[in-house]
Amino acid sequence: MVKNLLIVFDLDFTLINNKQGIINSFHYAFSKYQIPLIKEELLEKTIGTPLEDVFKSNTHINPSELVKAFREYYGKKGLYQVKLYDGVIEKLKSFKKAQIKMGVVTSKKREMAIKLLRYLNIFHYFDFVIGETDTIKKKTDIRVKQFFYNNFPHYHYIIVGDHLTDRSLAEMLNCPFIGLLTGYFKEQELKTNALVDVVILNNISELNLKTIRSIIH
Secondary structure (H helix, E strand, C coil): CCCCEEEEECCECCCEECHHHHHHHHHHHHHHCCCCCCCHHHHHHHCCCCHHHHHHHHCCCCHHHHHHHHHHHHHHCHHHCCEECCCHHHHHHHHHHCCCEEEEEEEEEHHHHHHHHHHCCCHHHCCEEEEECCCCCCCCCHHHHHHHHHHCCCCEEEEEECCHHHHHHHHHHCCCEEEECCCCCCHHHHHCCCCCCEEEECCHHHCCHHHHHHHCC
């Protein structure tokens, strides 16, 4: 048994596959402003990156307007074009039974993330949800770090995600990172130049306490 353990999960391509809803929301935003569609495989690679950054990099239109259009579709339809990965419920149940604290840190708008977790009936497993708000715009915001240090000062943190932004969060908190290959980053990409210990798993169903214990110092 690992005492004072906090497992922090990303959402997209970690616990859930929301690819279709996200891609459709991008298409809606681009169509609304008559922007040529970006190749789907390029859009997929951006999932997990703050929306404003994605639109800034790919268009010359005010990104806040495009984010608004994206969320217009996502809030009504895209949010529900989603499914949990195999094994998620079983993992959350087993960690909860072992009295392990769990949280979510996502690039999604916080209110959307909570709505989604409730829709999938897994919200009750988590002790907190951190997402984009009026003051927090990215996972590595200093206020996120302060939240962890203030609320879980004597805990071992483990970050679980598919994206380099998840690894950056682990590096900010100086804790191990468990990278999943269910997203669009390859093993080498998730490991190269890492400033913390990294373990790579194929998917969430491979995550277990034995793996977690092996990287806690």
